[in-house]
Amino acid sequence: MPAGAAYEYEVVSEVDVDELLVWAARFGAERGWSYTVYAVVSERGRAGLVRLAGVSGDPFAGEGGGNGVVVQTS
Numbered sequence: 249m250p251a252g253a254a255y256e257y258e259v260v261s262e263v264d265v266d267e268l269l270v271w272a273a274r275f276g277a278e279r280g281w282s283y284t285v286y287a288v289v290s291e292r293g294r295a296g297l298v299r300l301a302g303v304s305g306d307p308f309a310g311e312g313g314g315n316g317v318v319v320q321t322s
Contacts, residue, residue: 269301276302 259268269285276283284302288295 265300272302 272283272285282303285300286297287300289298290296
């Protein structure tokens with residue numbers, strides 16, 4: 249995957265969060281990628297993301313960029 253690119257996966261059914269976090273860590277490690285897991289939330293009709301695990305901030309910032317996996321749960 250080119251630097252500055254990301255794969256995103258959206259989980260749209262019920263899932264055990266602990267299992268999801270283990271999967272994301274393993275999936276990223278197998279590929280040498282950093283990862284971030286977000287939960288999609290809604291407050292007063294406005295959507296937002298809450299980081300559950302992984303890289304905080306921009307995973308592509310810093311030396312040499314990087315690869316990222318973003319998993320959104322809803």
